[in-house]
Amino acid sequence: MQLRQLQVGTDSIQDRLLLRFSTAQNEEFRVWLTRRFLRQIWSSMLQMSERLGPLPSSIQNGGDETGLPSGTGTFEPNFIEEDPIYPLGRIPVLASEAKLDLLDKRNFRLTLSEGRERSCSLILDGELLDFLLSMLRAAEQQSDWDLDLDYEDSPAPPSPPPVGEPPPGGSKLLH
Numbered sequence: 001m002q003l004r005q006l007q008v009g010t011d012s013i014q015d016r017l018l019l020r021f022s023t024a025q026n027e028e029f030r031v032w033l034t035r036r037f038l039r040q041i042w043s044s045m046l047q048m049s050e051r052l053g054p055l056p057s058s059i060q061n062g063g064d065e066t067g068l069p070s071g072t073g074t075f076e077p078n079f080i081e082e083d084p085i086y087p088l089g090r091i092p093v094l095a096s097e098a099k100l101d102l103l104d105k106r107n108f109r110l111t112l113s114e115g116r117e118r119s120c121s122l123i124l125d126g127e128l129l130d131f132l133l134s135m136l137r138a139a140e141q142q143s144d145w146d147l148d149l150d151y152e153d154s155p156a157p158p159s160p161p162p163v164g165e166p167p168p169g170g171s172k173l174l175h
Helices: 035-052 126-143
Strands: 003-011 016-023 028-033 097-102 107-113 119-125
Touching: 003 126, 016 126, 035 097, 035 107, 035 126, 119 126
Parallel strands: none
Antiparallel strands: 003 016, 016 028, 097 107, 107 119
């Protein structure tokens, strides 16, 4: 599944972030992220980002108002909707579990699940993960959640095993 578009928006009524992504096959997936869930997965995602390579300095230093390097993204452009297919339905998955699987030295899989019900996965390289982190951070700031999602001071969970060695007990389940 090739990723075509990625967007993180805020919903002040639901007090949640809405992660939307679409594929080259015109499929769209929607995932609600709560404040608590984002706080719990942030350090693990940051650690995975560090494992895949350093954050670009433009992201570390703030970039534009979204935290992305200038010109790479904002909250304003419309999400491309060309009569998409919703494999998991139009109602977003309410993420309650996250699983990170290191696939190789450059890629990992992020699986977001609604309990043991619906789930979706994204395969990200270091650059896409850095942009996702930046988008999540900007959306969190826009939501005024006061989570203090820093790139440097987040407490890191234990280091994952080297590439090629399975983590103890298989994959890393975050929540």
